[in-house]
Amino acid sequence: MTKRLSEIQKKELVQKFKSGKSIDVLSKEFHCTKSTVSRNLKKNLGDIKYKELIQKSKSLKEKTLGQKNYNNTVLDQKTDDEVFQKDIVDLKTSEKNRKELEFVPLESFIEIAPIDYEIDNSSRPELSSVPISEIDFPKVVYMIVDKKIELETKLLKDYADWQFLSIDELNRKTIQIFEDFKYAKRFCNKEQKVIKVPNTDVFKIVAPILVSRGISRIVSGDKLIAL
Numbered sequence: 001m002t003k004r005l006s007e008i009q010k011k012e013l014v015q016k017f018k019s020g021k022s023i024d025v026l027s028k029e030f031h032c033t034k035s036t037v038s039r040n041l042k043k044n045l046g047d048i049k050y051k052e053l054i055q056k057s058k059s060l061k062e063k064t065l066g067q068k069n070y071n072n073t074v075l076d077q078k079t080d081d082e083v084f085q086k087d088i089v090d091l092k093t094s095e096k097n098r099k100e101l102e103f104v105p106l107e108s109f110i111e112i113a114p115i116d117y118e119i120d121n122s123s124r125p126e127l128s129s130v131p132i133s134e135i136d137f138p139k140v141v142y143m144i145v146d147k148k149i150e151l152e153t154k155l156l157k158d159y160a161d162w163q164f165l166s167i168d169e170l171n172r173k174t175i176q177i178f179e180d181f182k183y184a185k186r187f188c189n190k191e192q193k194v195i196k197v198p199n200t201d202v203f204k205i206v207a208p209i210l211v212s213r214g215i216s217r218i219v220s221g222d223k224l225i226a227l
């Protein structure tokens with residue numbers, strides 16, 4: 001479901017979000033993940049404006065839900081006489097339908113052929129991540145390391161965009177790669193630095209080594225890559 005949005009789609013995404021559409025609705029409408037929607041909205045609106053609109057959307061939803069509950073309460077306040085009259089009508093209708101069914105001619109029945117194809121009972125594939133064998137990495141990427149050139153690892157639960165995953169997935173150890181140097185620098189603290197990886201084939205080569213160190217996922221933009 002991961003999808004890169006065009007500039008026109010990004011602008012349309014922001015406008016619809018401002019008009020009150022939720023991230024769930026936008027994810028389905030633009031055929032992309034919730035994390036893709038969230039990431040593009042934060043990038044175009046900024047964190048402060050994004051949070052304001054999220055809060056406004058929640059308040060509107062709570063107000064709408066409260067009004068709906070009120071309307072349901074009003075509709076449920078029927079008199080005993082109204083309920084009794086409805087039960088009488090339902091009973092008469094049921095009796096009429098029963099009598100009509102008793103006199104259905106036998107030739108009106110239709111024979112339904114049995115299903116003769118095999119049903120796929122195999123387990124559903126893991127939908128959140130993509131196998132590394134199916135990934136075409138960019139020619140150059142960037143990574144964050146500490147001063148000793150050790151890989152900077154994080155648990156998947158430390159990424160806000162992936163909080164919808166299961167607890168088992170969130171406890172996986174990851175490394176993160178970036179396609180843009182300046183963007184990578186935004187996530188780098190004083191004790192770290194950004195390095196360039198000129199040959200991205202190295203990730204497929206060292207995948208078994210990373211797995212042996214407990215690292216089973218690579219986070220790249222809105223993609224989650226399984227080693």
